[in-house]
Amino acid sequence: MKVVAENTSESLVAGHLERIARRDLSVFPQFYEATSGKLYAIILGIVKNREAAEDVLQELYIKVLNRAEGFDRERGKAIPWLMMMARHTAIDRVRARGRRDNLDGEKYLIAIEEDEDDLLDDAVATQVEGERAMEEVGQYDSACTQCIRAAFYEGLTYSEIAKRENLPLGTVKSRIRRGIRHLKSKMQS
Incomplete structure (x- = not known):
């Protein structure tokens, strides 16, 4: 029964992402409801601060709105794609804390932008492999x-x-x- 629920949830989230990619934002409240708990837990586990985790979650959803067209059902599943983005966004936030002390103003913004470009490339390149790896890890x-x-x-x-x-x-x-x-x-x- 759990497998059926996971497949239904995956299918629902993938459908929402595809509609968001077409700029149909009417599904966003349902999409948020279906995904925010799991994504927040991943983010909180990394940033270790509730307020920061909420900020990162908001930043993640902005990224999702801007990058939803990058999701492709044929290349991988929606939930792992979102989890990877959440993980990378949270890690970026943690790393940025350390860099803020060494960078200021324009240099900091350029560094953040470069990280986001690298993240998108990494997420696309590793999505399918990551899903398979997580299955193997569990076994x-x-x-x-x-x-x-x-x-x-x-x-x-x-x-x-x-x-x-x-x-x-x-x-x-x-x-x-x-x-x-x-x-x-x-x-x-």
Whole structure:
């Protein structure tokens, strides 16, 4: 029953994205309702601040409005596409905090714009592979999977994962490295 609900949700969100791409914004409230909870959770896990997460979520939806025409059902699913955009937008926000101290005014805005261009290229290039990889991660060793998910979905560093999981840093690095090797072998086959 859960698979049917996920497929229905995926189909609904994909349909909404296609209509948004055609500038039919009448579906936006339903689209927001169907996606905001999951996307907010991803963003909050990365930025670690509710107010900042709300700002990033708003920024994400502006990006979605501007980039919806980049979504293609034939190339991948809508929900992972949105999740990837959410993750990248949140990571950009975290990185930007550090850069603000070193950049000002025009230089900062140029750096943000360049990051957004790179993100779109990365999201399109990795969407299909990312979906397949996440399926593989779910089927692999649970200890590796947990570390990989923490790094990918939450944007945690090795040290942060080690601290949260109460594991030695070397163990976390080994688990992620082992998991990535497994994924690489599966993705190449």
